[in-house]
Amino acid sequence: MSRAERLLGLMQTLRRHRYPVSxxxxxxxxxxxxxxxYRDIAALQKQGAHIDGSPGVGYLLRPGxxxxxxxxxxxxxxxxxxxxxxxxxxxxxxxxxAAANLLAKVDAVLPAELRREMEASSLLVGPARDAPMRAxxxxxxxxxxxxxxxxxxxxxxxxxxxxxxxxxxFALAYFDRALVLAAWCELRQGYRHFRSDRIRxxxxxxxxxxxxxxxxxxxWQVQHGVPPAAVELLARPRAGAEERTQIRQSHC
Numbered sequence: 001m002s003r004a005e006r007l008l009g010l011m012q013t014l015r016r017h018r019y020p021v022s023x024x025x026x027x028x029x030x031x032x033x034x035x036x037x038y039r040d041i042a043a044l045q046k047q048g049a050h051i052d053g054s055p056g057v058g059y060l061l062r063p064g065x066x067x068x069x070x071x072x073x074x075x076x077x078x079x080x081x082x083x084x085x086x087x088x089x090x091x092x093x094x095x096x097x098a099a100a101n102l103l104a105k106v107d108a109v110l111p112a113e114l115r116r117e118m119e120a121s122s123l124l125v126g127p128a129r130d131a132p133m134r135a136x137x138x139x140x141x142x143x144x145x146x147x148x149x150x151x152x153x154x155x156x157x158x159x160x161x162x163x164x165x166x167x168x169x170f171a172l173a174y175f176d177r178a179l180v181l182a183a184w185c186e187l188r189q190g191y192r193h194f195r196s197d198r199i200r201x202x203x204x205x206x207x208x209x210x211x212x213x214x215x216x217x218x219x220w221q222v223q224h225g226v227p228p229a230a231v232e233l234l235a236r237p238r239a240g241a242e243e244r245t246q247i248r249q250s251h252c
Contacts, residue, residue, distance in 0.1 A: 003040075006030060010040050011061070014051065020058030072110070074117055080106065081121040089125050090174070092138040140204055141181060141196075144169045148213050150205040151183070156198045163187065167194070168209035170216040184209070184216055191220050 013029050014021065027037040034055075041059060045051050050062035072080070080103075087099040107115055144151050151169055156162045167183035179196035220226075 006032070007040055007044060010037075011044065011049065014059065014061035017060070020053055020060045022058045023055055026059065072106075072114060077114060077118050078121055078123055081118060082123040082125070085123075085125045089127075092136070092142070094139055095142075137196075137202075138179070140202070141169065141172055141179075144204050145172060145213065148208050150207050150209050151202050152205055153194065153202040154200040155194055156200060162200070166205070167192070168211070168216060170213045170220070182220060184211075191216075191223060 010026065010030055013026060023034055023037050023041075027034050030037065030040075032040070038055065041051055041053075050064060051059055052062060053059035084099040084103050087095050091099060103118075107118060110118060141151075143149070148168075148170075151167050152164070153167060154162065154164050165185055165187045167181075167185050169181055169183040171182040173180040173182065181194040181196065181199070183192060183194065184190070185192040
């Protein structure tokens with residue numbers, strides 16, 4: 001591994017941590033000695049990286065620093081292109097535009113060799129099934145989550161029982177055949193999952209819910225045993241049989 005690759009890897013490791021990381025842990029992750037790690041930290045600081053900390057205390061990268069030019073591995077480029085292509089095909093107009101802009105911005109700052117890799121990516125997204133929700137409705141759901149606003153919905157459960165509810169939406173999961181809205185339900189006084197194809201109508205209320213989206217998400221993760229670093233129970237493209245059972249049981 002070249003020194004440039006090592007410095008880039010160190011930056012990526014620091015970006016993944018929100019709290020100070022010990023020098024020993026960083027050195028072990030990079031496969032270098034503590035002395036080399038300290039020299040690398042100093043080199044990055046000289047280049048403008050806002051790294052706080054010292055030996056024996058730990059290190060924390062402050063936001064706002066990017067190593068130019070943007071360096072990505074081939075796998076990272078493929079992940080970026082594949083994910084963006086999926087959004088281009090399945091997202092609402094705002095997400096579609098955001099994905100296109102993202103690819104253009106990354107393309108503009110990549111070195112020529114990596115730009116060619118990005119343009120030649122052969123990972124494609126197949127035709128989508130019937131859209132689980134109209135683009136305009138999907139945009140409203142995303143806005144409700146982003147602004148932490150309450151939704152009033154008319155919902156039909158798996159037993160064909162219809163109820164009117166006020167919910168606090170905090171996550172939206174994209175499955176192959178449906179979208180699933182994760183929310184706190186005022187009617188049931190608990191977390192519930194609502195399939196988009198069973199929401200008969202909904203209204204974005206001009207009222208914020210009283211708890212933060214982040215708090216709801218963390219609490220939901222604990223209740224469902226979802227690792228904090230991987231909100232996957234609902235967000236995974238293809239849920240397993242056990243997970244699908246959990247989701248069906250909470251549609252009420």
